[in-house]
């Protein structure tokens with residue numbers, strides 16, 4: 001049904017003389033991004049969400065589906081590094097004293113801050129072994145790492161300042177989970193005037209129907225929130241850039 005809305009003109013105007021890359025197969029229309037103004041945002045690829053014994057598992061979820069998106073996300077990350085793009089890694093991570101964790105969040109997710117497994121440490125707490133980003137997409141020195149207390153990566157963080165200071169106008173987004181932290185961040189970015197593309201096979205959810213619906217909501221009504229494309233298409237566009 002999303003296709004009944006007229007598509008937007010495509011991500012970005014080309015921005016004057018800036019060289020522009022395109023992903024013609026993106027949904028709902030061609031995604032164009034000025035090569036020098038696009039950043040990759042890797043959302044919450046942390047053990048808390050991917051590991052058996054982590055936070056996602058403590059909430060009662062089967063965490064295995066999330067592994068599917070890791071290979072595509074690693075491929076996009078490698079391509080973005082080769083293209084010299086700014087790279088941001090986010091983690092849902094609370095301060096050890098939990099002062100940035102609202103009482104309502106703790107009441108609904110009492111596992112936060114608890115130790116279920118000594119080797120993993122306190123769930124969803126910054127600096128704990130279980131809060132680390134998984135090896136396949138671990139940050140390199142010089143890449144931006146944002147600890148965020150909420151679902152959206154812009155809430156109560158310096159992400160917007162980091163992006164603005166680099167002149168970023170377009171975002172390519174991977175991460176978990178699609179309908180929670182990825183979708184919230186995409187909507188926050190959209191409201192702040194960024195054009196964005198979510199890499200469809202480099203994001204995953206514990207609930208397949210939530211992932212599918214979220215990607216549809218993003219591209220609906222002529223890219224009301226943004227665009228989607230497959231990782232191979234994004235990698236090809238970054239390689240051409």
Ligand code: C5J
Pocket residue numbers: 044049092151176177178180181182
């Ligand atoms: C959740 C996230 N699902 N990173 N966090 O609580 O999506």
